[in-house]
Amino acid sequence: MISKSIFPVLILYSSVQLSPVESVAQTKPMQYDSKLRIGVRAGGNSVLPLEAVDNATYYPTVSFHGGLVANVGRGCLTFQPEVNYSQRHIRADFNQQGISLSAKVMTNRIEVPLLAKATFGHSSNARFFINAGPYGAYVLSERYKANLISFGNTNPALRPIIESVIAGLNNKKATFSGNDGRISYGLAGGLGVVIKAGPGQVTLEGRALYQLGDNTSTSAPDPSGISLTATIRDTKYALLQASIGYLIPIGGH
Numbered sequence: 001m002i003s004k005s006i007f008p009v010l011i012l013y014s015s016v017q018l019s020p021v022e023s024v025a026q027t028k029p030m031q032y033d034s035k036l037r038i039g040v041r042a043g044g045n046s047v048l049p050l051e052a053v054d055n056a057t058y059y060p061t062v063s064f065h066g067g068l069v070a071n072v073g074r075g076c077l078t079f080q081p082e083v084n085y086s087q088r089h090i091r092a093d094f095n096q097q098g099i100s101l102s103a104k105v106m107t108n109r110i111e112v113p114l115l116a117k118a119t120f121g122h123s124s125n126a127r128f129f130i131n132a133g134p135y136g137a138y139v140l141s142e143r144y145k146a147n148l149i150s151f152g153n154t155n156p157a158l159r160p161i162i163e164s165v166i167a168g169l170n171n172k173k174a175t176f177s178g179n180d181g182r183i184s185y186g187l188a189g190g191l192g193v194v195i196k197a198g199p200g201q202v203t204l205e206g207r208a209l210y211q212l213g214d215n216t217s218t219s220a221p222d223p224s225g226i227s228l229t230a231t232i233r234d235t236k237y238a239l240l241q242a243s244i245g246y247l248i249p250i251g252g253h
Contacts, residue, residue: 034249035074039200041082042066043243047090048208050236055095058235061104063087065241071117080115080131088239092232098152101166104145105232111137111209113188125196132189135209139182142174184214190241200248209239 045063067084091104113135121127146169151159176182190207 034251035072036250037071037200037247038250039069039071039203039245039247040067041069041084041203041205041243041245043241045087045089046240047088048238048240050238053092053232053235056232057093059091059093061089061091063089063106065111065243067111069245069247071247076119078117078119080113080117082111082113082115084111084113085109086111086137086239086241090232090235090237093149094232095152098154099162100149100152102145102147102149103169103232105142106145107142108140109137110140111135113209115188119194127194128191129194129203130189130191131207132187135186135188137184137186137211139174139176139184144169144172144174146170179215181214181216184211186211186213194247197246200246203243203245203247205241205243205245207241207243209241211237211239 043065045065047058047061049058063086065084065086067082067086069080069082072079072081086109088107088109089104090107091102093100093102113133115131115133117129117131119127119129146166148163148166151162154162186209188207188209190205192203192205195202195204
């Protein structure tokens with residue numbers, strides 16, 4: 001016959017053996033055992049002007065970006081280099097010398113951000129992150145659109161010439177002198193959330209890129225041929241990006 005005193009011992013033994021396992025299963029955070037994660041990101045771009053230009057009204061635009069991502073390291077602080085194809089569209093209406101016109105600069109470029117990424121939280125399904133670092137960009141091509149809105153009080157004798165200049169600018173492709181004006185650099189930073197999904201992680205991110213400078217020489221001609229589009233293109237702005245991505249761990253446990 002089993003003594004009644006043994007039952008409390010068995011119950012205590014069972015709780016010691018099972019409780020830690022259950023506790024770990026309930027509170028185990030998202031794991032980052034792999035030192036390398038690779039993936040893709042894609043989303044939309046919009047330009048936010050950061051300064052006013054005389055006689056110009058800027059309008060919001062929407063364009064596209066997408067590329068490849070690598071995330072290197074373990075723990076909360078990692079390194080994330082990327083190679084992205086990105087479109088930058090800048091649109092403005094101008095009133096100059098009584099002439100009103102709408103102009104748009106459409107740039108296709110490669111962007112290479114080199115970001116430090118900090119991830120926070122202890123959830124088993126989602127964590128927040130911030131990232132920041134420098135970026136470099138190279139212009140692949142640039143094209144312009146221009147449409148006349150009004151002649152205003154312009155001398156009628158000059159109107160055919162003006163129409164000809166604007167027609168020549170519409171759908172014109174930029175002409176660069178070698179790499180002059182193609183290379184730019186700046187700072188990038190963003191925040192978002194990473195969500196566990198299948199073998200990898202979905203990332204949702206908002207990011208801003210701010211250009212600090214480029215390699216345009218003082219003697220270089222404007223790629224569009226007229227200074228008006230240079231005024232639009234060279235306005236200080238932030239390139240805003242909203243993206244979704246997916247990272248897959250390589251190696252690890």
